[in-house]
Amino acid sequence: MAFYLAKFNEDAVQNLGYTGFRNAFNNIGAKLNYSPNSVKNRRDDFDPLFGHRAGWHQVELGRSNLEIVDSFDHLSEEALRAIVLDLLDGGSSSEIVLPNTNRQSSTYTTRGVTGRRAEAFFMEWFAKHFPNENLIDTRDLGCGYDFRIENSNRVYEVKGLSGNDGGVLFTDKEWKVAAELQDNYYLVLIKGCFSESPIVETYPNPHFQFSPRKQVTAVINVNWGISSTDLNNTRTN
Known part of the structure; x- marks a missing residue:
């Protein structure tokens, strides 16, 4: 709630x-x-x-x-x-079961947590440090990365941490694209996203540099069911 x-x-x-x-x-x-x-x-x-x-x-x-x-x-x-x-209303019409993610002691930060703040800061940081390059926003295109550079093969996947320590999660699509693009794929880690002076760290070719552990999780979905009775009652010829 x-x-x-x-x-x-x-x-x-x-x-x-x-x-x-x-x-x-x-x-x-x-x-x-x-x-x-x-x-x-x-x-x-x-x-x-x-x-x-x-x-x-x-x-x-x-x-x-x-x-x-x-x-x-x-x-x-x-x-x-x-x-x-x-x-x-007392939860009378449905049961909600949270998936058991078996989180470890390290804090894994996803886009839903600090990602948006990290991405906003990255765009400002990039414009300041690379004024002659045009950053293309691809976050809503399902490309497996967040940004690419116009007229270049270089792409960036941005992850954020609210503090200065913790791990990050890649989706299966992101990790697959990182393997395909190799040195053209950059992980950008923004530490201290909510601080006055976030720290920017870049890692080229993360698929080569790191050996992540696979995590399989369940996702809660909501479906809207229309009963056969309702369909029959409102059927038109």
């Missing part, structure tokens, strides 16, 4: 039928037997991911919150709202 409030902000409050955040905190707290201030603090945990508020940007997300982000960040507002409403 806190993740939904942080991600969709005022739209979330309105779509849940509350008059404002204070009203949301009070009502959600009452239904969950949780103090309104604690509901607010849990929302603030996720705030740094989305930029509506600063939130607890000084604190690294814990394991349980990382699992929330990994499991639910891909869902639409409508799907996530349906889950939240069901939980507020």
Whole structure:
């Protein structure tokens, strides 16, 4: 619920039928037997991911919150709202099972956590340090990397860490493309994404440099089912 409030902000409050955040905190707290201030603090945990508020940007997300982000960040507002409403009603119509990711002690940071902040900083940093090169945004094209250079074979995959220590995750597509492009594929690691002076580290040919461990995880998906009864009742000739 806190993740939904942080991600969709005022739209979330309105779509849940509350008059404002204070009203949301009070009502959600009452239904969950949780103090309104604690509901607010849990929302603030996720705030740094989305930029509506600063939130607890000084604190690294814990394991349980990382699992929330990994499991639910891909869902639409409508799907996530349906889950939240069901939980507020006592969860009577569905069961939510979080995948067991078996996280280790190191913090693995995904795009859903600090990636957007890292990518925004990288674009500013690149423009400052390479003013004569044109950076092409490919993040929404499914290429297996985030940016490429115009009239060049060089590409960049950007990963972010909120602190100065931790590992990163590559999708299977990203790792495959890294193997294909070799020295033209660069991993850019932005450390301290929420600090005043993030650190930029670049690693050419990460597929050659590193030996990652494979991780297989389940992903929560929401499907919308229309029953045969509904179809028959509304059938037109």
